Amino acid sequence: MARSLGQMFKGFLRLGSGLTTRTPCPPGPGSTHRASLLCTTAALQSFLFPKPRDLSLPNSSWGPDMMRLYEHYNSLCEVETEGEKQPGPWRRLPSYNRILKYATGGVYLSKIIQSKARLFTRNIKQQGAAFEYVVFVNKEEQKCVCVFQAGHLLEGPPGHVHGGAIATMIDSVAGTHATYLSGLVLTANLNINYRSPISLGSTVVLESFLDKKEDRKTFISCKVTSADGSKLHTEATALFLSITVSNIIGM
Ligand SMILES: CCCCCCCC/C=C\CCCCCCCC(=O)SCCNC(=O)CCNC(=O)[C@H](O)C(C)(C)COP(=O)(O)OP(=O)(O)OC[C@H]1O[C@@H](n2cnc3c(N)ncnc32)[C@H](O)[C@@H]1OP(=O)(O)O
Numbered sequence: 001m002a003r004s005l006g007q008m009f010k011g012f013l014r015l016g017s018g019l020t021t022r023t024p025c026p027p028g029p030g031s032t033h034r035a036s037l038l039c040t041t042a043a044l045q046s047f048l049f050p051k052p053r054d055l056s057l058p059n060s061s062w063g064p065d066m067m068r069l070y071e072h073y074n075s076l077c078e079v080e081t082e083g084e085k086q087p088g089p090w091r092r093l094p095s096y097n098r099i100l101k102y103a104t105g106g107v108y109l110s111k112i113i114q115s116k117a118r119l120f121t122r123n124i125k126q127q128g129a130a131f132e133y134v135v136f137v138n139k140e141e142q143k144c145v146c147v148f149q150a151g152h153l154l155e156g157p158p159g160h161v162h163g164g165a166i167a168t169m170i171d172s173v174a175g176t177h178a179t180y181l182s183g184l185v186l187t188a189n190l191n192i193n194y195r196s197p198i199s200l201g202s203t204v205v206l207e208s209f210l211d212k213k214e215d216r217k218t219f220i221s222c223k224v225t226s227a228d229g230s231k232l233h234t235e236a237t238a239l240f241l242s243i244t245v246s247n248i249i250g251m
Pocket residue numbers: 099171172173175176179184185186187188189217239241243247
């Protein structure tokens with residue numbers, strides 16, 4: 001089991017490095033033999049290991065509220081000081097449908113299941129049908145914001161979003177925030193108060209705050225409000241526990 005976990009984590013690391021080692025093709029004619037060889041190698045590499053699509057970027061299903069809020073936070077990711085562009089206080093987190101894209105093993109799963117595994121919130125291909133979202137993080141304020149547009153496949157009460165889908169988004173955003181702050185974590189506790197229903201197709205904002213960190217425990221609170229901030233939909237608190245590979249093996 002320890003071996004397959006090792007493979008799994010190696011796969012995770014390779015996913016990160018694979019994204020940064022691509023060689024751009026040199027422009028225009030007059031390329032040297034070496035440059036064209038590099039270009040061919042890069043093309044072959046991107047054919048064999050296509051770059052996963054970042055699903056947190058706008059698509060045609062995004063409505064006006066989703067676009068407006070995306071553009072607002074995106075504009076805060078870069079600031080201009082004395083004519084120069086600098087990183088701003090916010091950062092957009094890219095999002096893919098698999099975390100362990102190149103995994104060759106799995107803890108409890110067969111290789112076939114592992115290769116077919118998809119992140120729950122990103123596993124429906126039809127744009128706009130389910131979870132459309134983008135997460136931004138602010139390191140200084142220790143805060144995360146998620147702009148979420150709920151598609152028609154997430155129906156619970158007629159015309160409104162299923163409470164489980166809301167819980168999924170809260171867990172995902174708070175879990176991403178806790179991972180950003182504390183590394184590898186698992187949700188130990190999630191408490192949710194549903195205050196007002198969310199209409200299907202509408203855009204809401206999830207805000208996640210760090211309450212405190214104590215040893216392995218990261219306490220996060222989260223609220224869901226309407227796109228204009230006027231209505232409170234949901235409030236939650238969550239506890240995430242830091243885990244290590246040996247923690248999992250010990251389970
Ligand atoms: C998740 C990582 C994601 C990676 C992300 C990568 C980048 C982002 C990309 C994409 C975003 C995706 C984001 C998705 C997020 C989704 C997250 C989930 O859905 S996680 C699945 C559901 N959760 C489980 O299945 C856990 C099941 N539970 C367990 O495995 C264990 O109970 C565990 C690990 C949580 C704790 O077990 P122990 O043995 O390590 O620790 P003990 O000794 O029990 O507790 C340690 C301390 O914590 C307290 N504690 C434990 N559970 C508690 C609880 N429920 N409430 C309050 N305190 C609790 C205990 O009282 C103890 O406290 P004292 O040290 O004595 O002060």
